[in-house]
Amino acid sequence: xxxxxxxxxxxxxxxxxxxxxxxxxxxxxxxxxxxxxxxxxxxxxxxxxxxxxxxxxxxxxxxxxxxxxxxxxxxxxxxxxxxxxxxxxxxxxxxxxxxxxxxxxxxxxxxxxxxxxxxxxxxxxxxxxxxxxxxxxxxxxxxxxxxxxxxxxxxxxxxxxxxxxxxxxxxxxxxxxxxxx
Numbered sequence: 001x002x003x004x005x006x007x008x009x010x011x012x013x014x015x016x017x018x019x020x021x022x023x024x025x026x027x028x029x030x031x032x033x034x035x036x037x038x039x040x041x042x043x044x045x046x047x048x049x050x051x052x053x054x055x056x057x058x059x060x061x062x063x064x065x066x067x068x069x070x071x072x073x074x075x076x077x078x079x080x081x082x083x084x085x086x087x088x089x090x091x092x093x094x095x096x097x098x099x100x101x102x103x104x105x106x107x108x109x110x111x112x113x114x115x116x117x118x119x120x121x122x123x124x125x126x127x128x129x130x131x132x133x134x135x136x137x138x139x140x141x142x143x144x145x146x147x148x149x150x151x152x153x154x155x156x157x158x159x160x161x162x163x164x165x166x167x168x169x170x171x172x173x174x175x176x177x178x179x180x181x
Contacts, residue, residue, distance in 0.1 A: 102149075103178045104177050106129075106147065106157050106164065109146050112143065117133045117145070121146050124146070157175045158175050
């Protein structure tokens with residue numbers, strides 16, 4: 001009987017050692033999983049922050065693009081209205097010069113608020129002509145036209161308009177000729 005008792009104690013000790021080893025392995029596995037989980041959570045936070053930054057940047061770019069596309073949209077005007085105040089470049093010492101050249105213009109946009117017209121006039125950078133703001137009344141509505149005036153030919157005006165259309169993502173801009181008087 002003592003032999004059987006001893007044999008039962010040995011098996012129990014072996015089982016105990018095996019259970020301890022298994023418990024250690026499980027604990028180590030759980031610790032690894034906890035570390036992996038912690039790393040994944042950190043990575044998820046970083047990626048979420050990056051996504052938020054990208055979405056904010058995208059939203060800002062979309063708003064800027066919409067503003068740029070919407071703001072300079074020309075108002076449909078059937079015919080040019082003569083302006084009471086002539087732009088500075090048309091006031092020339094030789095009155096015959098404007099009738100011969102520099103009478104073409106590009107109408108970039110027409111705005112109800114002068115401040116918007118002024119902002120666009122300040123932003124425009126052109127290599128030919130002069131950016132001016134001209135007041136007009138069309139169908140009882142006061143408008144402020146942003147124009148590039150003093151262009152030599154229709155082709156020059158059309159080329160400038162095409163460049164502005166491409167740069168600002170616009171539809172076809174209005175090209176016209178000032179009345180020479």
